[in-house]
Amino acid sequence: MVPERGRLDLLPAPRRSSRVESRVRHEPGRPPRAGVQASLDKINETAHQMSAISVKNVSKNFGETRALRAASLAANFGEIHAIVGENGSGKSTLAKIISGVVPADSGAVDVLGHTPSSPTEAIAIGLSTIFQEMMLAESLTIWENVFAGSDSFWKRSSSTTEKKRRTKEILERLADCPIDPDWPVSSVPLSVKQWIVISRALLQKPKVLVFDESSAALDLEATSRLHHEMLALKADGTAVIIVTHRIAELVKFADQATVLRDGETVGQIGRADMTEENLLRLMSAKTDHSAKSVAKDRVAFGGGTPALRASNIALSTNGQSFNFQLFPGQIVGIAGLDGAGQTEFVRILAGIDKAPQGTVTVWDDKGEEHPVADLASAEANRIAYVSGDRKKEGIFANLSILENFGLALYGRYANKAGFIDRKALSDVFQKEKERLSIKFARRSDKITTLSGGNQQKVLIARAFALNPRIIILNDPARGVDIGTKQDLYTHLRAFAAEGGAVIYLSTEIEEFFNFADRADVFFEGGLFASYDEDQIGEETILGAMFGQSEPVEMSEVLEQELPSETQLQAVAQ
Ligand SMILES: Nc1ncnc2c1ncn2[C@@H]1O[C@H](COP(=O)(O)OP(=O)(O)OP(=O)(O)O)[C@@H](O)[C@H]1O
Known part of the structure; x- marks a missing residue:
């Protein structure tokens, strides 16, 4: 029975029987269910046992869009349960149904013995959700x-x-840095905002915690802290549900994964079968999952006229200065832990921010040089910028998909009288839509009706459509599925082959493998190390991110102590 709104205090205690608790506590590492074959039958069979969440054959339409048609999921207490699938496969919609944000059209939803009809009700019964879009009041303080x-x-x-x-x-x-609770939220970086949202959920001491792509704004070290947090919650008996595209990470620590394809649950994979290959095979109908490899010839860069040069750049008034060069046809990866200066650097190159010291110069087709000092000069010199922080820097929530795509292009498609050539704009939109397989019902729909990954694709499409000479991407693949990522690498490689130059900042080191011609690593506010293609590897980049010239293994970064029960209780008090 769904309680009336406003009467949540009268809700019966959630059905979390001691039988379930003791089963989880005494058998923390229950043997995983067999196989990739594990199918709907198995999921439904599991759902009959006492579980934290049991969703059966749920469907959900948004107007003409069928977001879910037969989604099922069964998650237990004391387990980390991932929901995976391509962009637009229905993961967030499923998370929203479980969290009471939207109702299912049909099917059965049981969360801790209830069917929550609002997020407030979900919280009252013991479920907290950290949504993909951070819900923060920017003008209020952190606390x-x-x-x-x-x-x-x-x-x-x-x-x-x-x-x-x-x-x-x-x-x-959580954020591993000094925090003044009285700071306004607007003054803190994206990663701290992400931690604020996570803290809010953790302080509610939920029995079920849903993370919808919540590590997207976190760097490597922070993601590792988040994983430890999830493991501690699991050890405490919480059911942790994560929606993620970071497949490589989740195979390391998830106990179960429910795989969605086109709004349908196509399988559940247990710990023993949790490999990238198995997950990808289920996620996509495509058969070729071979990879990140984008065929390319090795090219030596260094001679000739650069596409862009940053000279004597310092990221703060007294900071150490450095130089940076990018050549036509080159893809340079940019890495660094959160706050190491890499984000400030790419924003300077894109003309968004001014360098406290130093100059940025670009060369045009005729070999003539031009300074880049602001957005206007960056645009005039055909520099396009794509931000991973689409909510703040990219999309206009009130505008349609087409309008969001066309905004920066109107100047190019307007005639002398100011009328826009809609046909030409529409053609280029169609071309970019196909290039990146952007999924939507109608181009006149608001951009916010798109799945997060598809919104991101619109921004990437907009950058390509600007016909740039240089594309600067600031963690563009955040929230983008693995198939689209590979398509993006292929398009960027083709762009480079035609003489374009690419700067690609990423929080995921693996993105550089078989893709970047060079990787530049930032540390403590400056450029620390630069690696050519054949030196790019997890250990070398990771070492430089921590300010070491020696390679560091991922396991050393991840080897942190799990918080003790007492520490956790202290936090939860
Ligand atoms: N409020 C809405 N109005 C219209 N369509 C919607 C709405 N919310 C979601 N959709 C559509 O439902 C489908 C599933 O979206 P959903 O956000 O659940 O996918 P997802 O798997 O989470 O994708 P992503 O990985 O890109 O975040 C998409 O086609 C999306 O455009």
Whole structure:
């Protein structure tokens, strides 16, 4: 029975029987269910056991778009359960149904013994969700955001001093940097915003925690902290549901994965069968999963006229200066831990921010040089920029898909009287839509009706359509599925083969493999190391990210102690 709104305090305690708790506690590493073959039957069979979540044959339409047609999922307490699938396969919609944000059209939804009909109700029964789009009030302080809405569902509302103390404690642990709870949210970087949203959910001490692509804004080290947090929650008996495209990461620590394809659950994979290959095979009807490899000839860069040069650049007034060069046809990967200066650097190259020191110069087709000092000069010199932080820097939520695509192009497609050649704009849109396989019902629909990954594709398409000489991408593949990523690498490689130059900042080191011609690594506010194609590897890049000239193994980064039960309880108090 769904309770009336406003009567949540009268809700019966969620059905989390001691039988379930003891089963999880005494058998934490239950043997995984067999196989990739594990099918709907098996999922339904599992759903009959006492589980944290049981979703059976759920469907959901948004107007003409069928987001889900037969989605099922069964997740237990004390397990990390991933939901995977290509962009637009229905993962977020499933997460939203489980979280009470949208109702299912048909099918059965059982979350902790209830069918939540609103996020508030979901929280009341013990489910917290961290959504893909960060819901933050930018003008409020950090602590106000962490405790937003808390007073209505915590029995004893704590004092402001106490709230600030707890905010500082949990955020400094999670974000691993000093935090003043009184800072306005607008003043902190994207990664800290992500931690604020995560803290808010953790402080609710949920029995089920849903992460919808929540590590997308976090760098490697931070993602590892998040994984440890998830493992600690699992050890505590929480059902942790994660929606993610970071397949390589999830095979390391997820217990189960439910795979969606075109709105349908096509299988559930257990720990023993959790390999990238198995997941990809189920996710996509495509048969070739061979990879990241984009065929290309080795080219030596260095001679001739560069496409872009940054000279004596420093990222702060007293910072160490450095030089940077990019040649036509070259793809340079940019890496660094969060806050190491790489984001500031690419924004300077794109003309968005000014360098505290130094100059940026580009060369045109005729070999003539031009300074890049602001957005206008960057645009005039055909530099396109794609941001991974699409909500803040990319999309206009109130505009349609086509309008979002066409915004930067209107100047190019307008005649002298100012009328836009809609046919030409429409043709180029169609071409880019096919190039990146952007999925949507109608181009006149608002961009926010697209899945997160498809929104990102619109921004990438817009950059290609600008016919740039240089494309600067700032973590563009955030939230983009693996198939699209590979298509993106192929398109960028083709762009480079025609003389274009690419700067590709990524928080995922693997993106550079078999793709970048060079990788530049930032550390503590400056360019620390530069590696040619044949030196690019996980250990070398990772080492440089930590300021070491020696390679570092991933396991050394991930080898942190799990928080103890006492530490966790202290945080949860
Ligand atoms: N509010 C909405 N209105 C219209 N269509 C929607 C809405 N929400 C989702 N859709 C559509 O439903 C489909 C599934 O979207 P969903 O966001 O669930 O996919 P996803 O698997 O999470 O994708 P991604 O990996 O890109 O985030 C998509 O085609 C999307 O455009």
